[in-house]
Amino acid sequence: MSNVRVAGVGLTPFGSTPERTGRDLFAEASIKAFEDSGVPREDVDALLYGNFMGELSEHQGHQGPLMAEAAGVQAPATRYESACASSGAAVRDAVMRVRNGEDDVVLVGGAERMTNLGTAGATEALAIAADDLWEVRAGTTFPGAYALMAQAYFDEFGGEHEDLAHIAVKNHENALTNDKAQYQRAIEVEDVLEAPQVSSPLGLYDACPISDGAAAVVLTSEEYADEHDLEAPVAITGTGQGGDRMALHDREHLARSPAAREAGAEAYADAGVDATEVDLAEVHDCFTIAEVLALEALDLEPIGEGITAARDGRTTADGETPINLSGGLKAKGHPVGATGASQIAEVAKLLAGTHPNSSAVEEATTGVAHNAGGTVASATVHVLEVVE
Amino acid sequence: MTDPETGVQDAGFDDWLDAAEEGDAYYLECANGHGSLPPRRVCPDCGSTDLEEVPLPETGVIETFTVTHVPTPAFEEDAPYATAVADFGPVALTGQVVGIDLDAIETGLEVELEITVSETTGERVIGLSPI
Numbered sequence: 001m002s003n004v005r006v007a008g009v010g011l012t013p014f015g016s017t018p019e020r021t022g023r024d025l026f027a028e029a030s031i032k033a034f035e036d037s038g039v040p041r042e043d044v045d046a047l048l049y050g051n052f053m054g055e056l057s058e059h060q061g062h063q064g065p066l067m068a069e070a071a072g073v074q075a076p077a078t079r080y081e082s083a084c085a086s087s088g089a090a091v092r093d094a095v096m097r098v099r100n101g102e103d104d105v106v107l108v109g110g111a112e113r114m115t116n117l118g119t120a121g122a123t124e125a126l127a128i129a130a131d132d133l134w135e136v137r138a139g140t141t142f143p144g145a146y147a148l149m150a151q152a153y154f155d156e157f158g159g160e161h162e163d164l165a166h167i168a169v170k171n172h173e174n175a176l177t178n179d180k181a182q183y184q185r186a187i188e189v190e191d192v193l194e195a196p197q198v199s200s201p202l203g204l205y206d207a208c209p210i211s212d213g214a215a216a217v218v219l220t221s222e223e224y225a226d227e228h229d230l231e232a233p234v235a236i237t238g239t240g241q242g243g244d245r246m247a248l249h250d251r252e253h254l255a256r257s258p259a260a261r262e263a264g265a266e267a268y269a270d271a272g273v274d275a276t277e278v279d280l281a282e283v284h285d286c287f288t289i290a291e292v293l294a295l296e297a298l299d300l301e302p303i304g305e306g307i308t309a310a311r312d313g314r315t316t317a318d319g320e321t322p323i324n325l326s327g328g329l330k331a332k333g334h335p336v337g338a339t340g341a342s343q344i345a346e347v348a349k350l351l352a353g354t355h356p357n358s359s360a361v362e363e364a365t366t367g368v369a370h371n372a373g374g375t376v377a378s379a380t381v382h383v384l385e386v387v388e
Numbered sequence: 389m390t391d392p393e394t395g396v397q398d399a400g401f402d403d404w405l406d407a408a409e410e411g412d413a414y415y416l417e418c419a420n421g422h423g424s425l426p427p428r429r430v431c432p433d434c435g436s437t438d439l440e441e442v443p444l445p446e447t448g449v450i451e452t453f454t455v456t457h458v459p460t461p462a463f464e465e466d467a468p469y470a471t472a473v474a475d476f477g478p479v480a481l482t483g484q485v486v487g488i489d490l491d492a493i494e495t496g497l498e499v500e501l502e503i504t505v506s507e508t509t510g511e512r513v514i515g516l517s518p519i
Contacts, residue, residue, distance in 0.1 A: 124460040133401045134425055138482045138514050139456060139463045139471050139506075147454035148473055155452065155495045200455040245432065249473045249480040250424075254452050 003235035003387055004098045005225040007105075007218040008037020009345035014213035014333030015182045018116040022051065022058055023070040025214035026111040029338070030071035033107070033216035038230060044218075045103035047077035048094045050087025050110030051337035053125040054079075057113045071216070073107055081337075083129035084286060086110055087215065088340030088371025088380035094219050095239045095382070104224045110337035111214035122210045126336075129374040131247040143207055143287065145248055145375045147199035150289035152254035154201065159307035161201050164288035165192035166311040168205050168330055171285060174317060175327025177356035182209050182333030192288075206288040211333035215342035234348045238271025238383030240264060248375045257376035260297035264370070264381045271366075271383035275299035278321060278383075279364035280350055282343040284372040285328040291315075294370050295323065298381065317360040325350055325357040340371035340380060347384045400427020405512050409503045413444040415479040423478025447519060448474035448481065450497040455490050465508040474499050474516050483514035493518075 010032025012025050026049070034041060049067045054060045064077035080090040087110030094108040114122050126142040135145070153159065169189055175181035192205040225232045242262030245251055252258075268274055275298060283294035295306040300321055301314075309315040315323035326332050326346040329339060347367040349355035365386045372379045390397050404426055407413055415423045418431035419438040430437055453472035456463075463469065470485040470493050485493050486504050497518050504515035 119458070120461050120464070123458065124462070127460050133398060134514075135482050136460070137511070139459065139466065139469055139484055140482055141456055141458065141460055143458065144454050144456045144471055147456075148452045148471070151454060151495070152452035152473075196457070197455070198458045200457075202454075247482065249482045250432075254473060 003222045003237060004095045005220050005222055005230065005232040006234045006236065006344065006348040006384070007039055007220045007225060007230050007232045008033045008035070009348055010036060010216045011180050011342055011345055012214045013180045014211045014335055016115045017212045020113065020212060022054060022060065022063070022111045022113045023066055025113065025212060026067050026109065026216065027070040029109055029111065029214035029216035030107065033109070033218050037218040039105055039218050039220065039228070041072050042074070043105045044073045044075045044107045046075050046097065046106050047071065047073055048080060048090040048106060048108045049077060050080045050090045050340060052081060052083055052086050052112060053114065053336065056125045057117050071107060082378040083373035084284065084334070084336050085340055085371045085373030085378040085380055086337045089241065089378070091217070091340055091344055091382060092239045092241055092380050095236050098219055098221050104221050106219045107216060108219060109214065109216035109341040112335035112337040113212050114210045114335060115212050119210065135247050141199065143202055144199040146287040146289055147202045148248060149255055149293065149375065150201055150287070153289060153292065153307070156255050157304035157307065161193060162189060163307045163311050164206055165189045167285065167288040167291050168192045170310045170316050171324050171328040171330040174325050174357060175331035178327050178332060181327045181331055182211055183327070183331045202287055202289070208286050208329040208334040211335040213333060213335035213338050215338040215345055217341050217344050233386055233388050234351045234384050235387045236344070236382050237385045238267035238273065240266025240270060240381045242266070242379045244377045246374070246377050255293070256303070257293045257297045257372065257379065259376050260294060260370060260372060260379040260381065263379040264298040267381040267383050271385065273366055273383060277366050278368050279366050280322045280325060280347070280361050281368040281370060282324055282326060282328070282346050283370040284339070285324060285330050286334055288330070290372065291323065291328070293376070294372070298368060298370060317357065322360055325355070325360060340369070343369035343371060344382060344384070351384055351386050405503055408501055413501050414441040415444050416440065417442040417478065425479055444479070444501065445477045447498050447500050448476035448516070450493070450495055450499060450516070451475050451480065452495060453485060453493050463506060463508055466506055472516055481514060483516040485518070486515040487517045
């Protein structure tokens with residue numbers, strides 16, 4: 001089976017650019033990815049594109065062909081929608097298409113335009129990742145759903161808001177060198193604790209921002225990379241996906257994410273690695289508590305202990321396993337449909353030594369990207385390794 | 389929710405709210421004893437298509453809760469409000485905690501179902517009232 005090479009990656013700045021259309025954002029990311037890869041557009045066999053709220057924010061469905069056109073690619077194109085795991089799911093299918101020999105070159109990525117909706121509109125749009133009848137109509141918001149998980153975690157395992165604050169502080173610190181990040185600004189624990197409450201126990205600084213942005217990745221088969229002498233030292237060697245009941249109240253555990261555990265176990269087995277071999281990870285920290293749940297699901301922390309990982313320095317840039325060296329969703333930003341592909345881009349650059357924060361992980365050979373949708377009713381996990 | 393222009397409702401869900409308002413809330417039980425919420429034709433746990441309506445237990449217990457200060461537009465006038473997940477045994481429900489001071493809500497509190505309305509939209513909302 002062919003290793004799937006990351007030939008090139010491209011990201012727009014993540015931030016507040018309400019006037020920019022989704023097609024313009026994705027065009028920019030794709031141009032950068034093609035430049036980075038050296039792969040000509042005409043070699044692309046398919047575009048797999050992630051987007052969540054395009055109908056609500058841009059009155060635009062059927063975005064696959066629109067984005068192929070924006071990227072200058074004449075290939076069949078399909079949009080993937082799995083809430084915040086939309087482009088993680090697209091990456092997974094791209095990997096499988098290349099592996100089974102169907103395609104040699106796939107352009108995969110995603111984009112989201114959100115800030116034009118305003119805070120109330122974006123809050124409403126994000127809420128549709130939950131069960132509309134049984135959760136949203138009771139007043140569940142997206143931060144509210146993660147707040148329910150955070151409170152359940154505190155009740156089951158202990159921990160407090162201050163522990164979560166260290167995660168936000170860490171991820172802001174990591175973003176200082178990321179010129180694409182929405183927040184290149186250091187914060188302190190007190191800032192998090194004193195910020196206005198959004199949904200108790202979570203406050204404004206526990207939440208990722210509302211963001212516009214796009215990500216694109218050019219994936220090729222190993223054979224294609226060799227034949228064309230591409231500079232593509234990193235491969236996606238493991239892919240996994242997990243699912244769970246849609247509504248949080250239907251889960252067996254309110255403070256765990258079994259879909260991510262399933263996806264992680266599958267990706268580790270696929271790559272032939274275990275959690276102890278992971279040198280770094282980009283995990284889906286849409287809220288501070290989400291990073292805790294991700295670490296535990298990926299076996300990077302024992303169940304009930306992930307809450308102290310940032311506070312005690314195990315996941316900081318100088319820790320044993322740096323987490324979210326890009327700044328994570330928290331500081332880098334979270335243009336929903338772009339996030340999964342952007343994590344692949346960040347991990348690939350960190351491993352290739354081309355990321356501003358690569359100096360924190362000079363010996364790293366194995367990285368993980370964890371992308372979650374809703375309250376983790378959808379999850380994808382990818383293992384990336386340096387192969388040459 | 390009834391569409392204000394067409395009068396169209398959500399079959400199964402609005403029927404459940406009607407029943408709950410009359411004190412006849414139910415859940416669906418499959419042949420293997422799994423509980424779930426309507427509208428549903430297939431048990432999500434085992435795939436059984438043999439589902440029957442069974443009375444919902446009278447009381448549930450709050451498993452987790454949050455007080456939301458930043459709502460969606462549909463709950464603008466309601467904020468701050470508390471949402472909780474309450475375990476009723478065979479099924480759990482997400483609802484708004486009503487009839488209690490927000491500061492007094494805690495995990496483990498015993499609640500009963502009480503259909504309430506949104507102050508913003510007037511739409512019916514699943515409420516959880518401490519006993």
